[in-house]
Amino acid sequence: MNNKTHFGFKEVDVEDKQQHVKGVFSSVAESYDIMNDAMTAGMHRIWKKILVELADISENSTVLDIASGTGDIAKLISKEYLSSSVFMTDINMEMLNEGRNRSINESFNKNTHFCQLNGEKLPFADETFDVITIGFGLRNFTDKSAGLNEMFRCLKGDGRLLILEFSKPKNKAFSKIYDWYSFNILPRLGSMIANDGDSYKYLAESIRMHPDQESLKEMVLKSGFNDCKFYNLLNGIVAIHVADRR
Numbered sequence: 001m002n003n004k005t006h007f008g009f010k011e012v013d014v015e016d017k018q019q020h021v022k023g024v025f026s027s028v029a030e031s032y033d034i035m036n037d038a039m040t041a042g043m044h045r046i047w048k049k050i051l052v053e054l055a056d057i058s059e060n061s062t063v064l065d066i067a068s069g070t071g072d073i074a075k076l077i078s079k080e081y082l083s084s085s086v087f088m089t090d091i092n093m094e095m096l097n098e099g100r101n102r103s104i105n106e107s108f109n110k111n112t113h114f115c116q117l118n119g120e121k122l123p124f125a126d127e128t129f130d131v132i133t134i135g136f137g138l139r140n141f142t143d144k145s146a147g148l149n150e151m152f153r154c155l156k157g158d159g160r161l162l163i164l165e166f167s168k169p170k171n172k173a174f175s176k177i178y179d180w181y182s183f184n185i186l187p188r189l190g191s192m193i194a195n196d197g198d199s200y201k202y203l204a205e206s207i208r209m210h211p212d213q214e215s216l217k218e219m220v221l222k223s224g225f226n227d228c229k230f231y232n233l234l235n236g237i238v239a240i241h242v243a244d245r246r
């Protein structure tokens with residue numbers, strides 16, 4: 001019998017999940033950026049800036065951004081740290097193409113490399129990167145622990161991992177409003193802007209299935225990191241986990 005996993009609230013075969021996720025992002029690739037601004041009222045830009053601040057990137061760093069999509073995080077890093085070498089990567093060619101075109105149009109392609117890859121199986125040697133970042137990507141992995149193990153393996157001894165992801169709000173009343181927004185407004189916005197309500201229903205469901213702050217911290221530590229802290233943003237709707245290898 002096939003092993004099962006979740007795709008949002010649905011149960012699917014483990015080997016099929018990646019294909020389902022691909023369907024979501026291929027469908028929303030063109031309207032992804034507008035939709036991000038609409039559904040977070042632009043706040044995702046601030047969250048990504050905070051992530052880059054916390055990365056504490058030094059001169060001449062080699063940085064891997066996993067699940068880059070249209071490249072917001074890679075752009076912030078390659079523009080602010082001109083001496084760094086930034087790898088913009090994604091499993092989905094449509095999303096990566098949007099990012100690559102944007103890097104040419106917005107001139108951040110000089111120190112940026114592009115690579116289509118699965119974050120659960122990184123095609124890099126051990127201890128290659130100074131910093132690894134992943135924004136709103138881990139939630140979509142079939143095997144999150146495999147991904148975290150790979151991130152640990154590919155970081156240098158003094159390397160740092162930063163995970164920006166939706167998480168669990170702390171306040172109960174706030175949580176109720178957030179649920180109402182997620183399951184009523186979000187799919188409608190998705191229908192109106194991306195012509196795809198189902199993908200945004202998946203977004204809301206996948207957030208509920210993702211480990212909360214403490215559970216993700218445990219998973220990060222289990223993959224070998226020596227230290228992991230997290231910072232709640234917007235009452236914990238979003239969290240940034242910062243993990244140091246040493």
Ligand SMILES: C[S@@+](CC[C@H](N)C(=O)[O-])C[C@H]1O[C@@H](n2cnc3c(N)ncnc32)[C@H](O)[C@@H]1O
Binds near residue numbers: 021068119137140
């Ligand atoms: C919500 S988008 C995030 C894009 C960007 N990081 C941002 O914050 O705007 C999630 C991205 O994760 C990618 N993704 C999903 N599973 C992946 C995997 N196993 N390996 C690499 N990328 C993956 C998707 O293709 C998609 O582009």
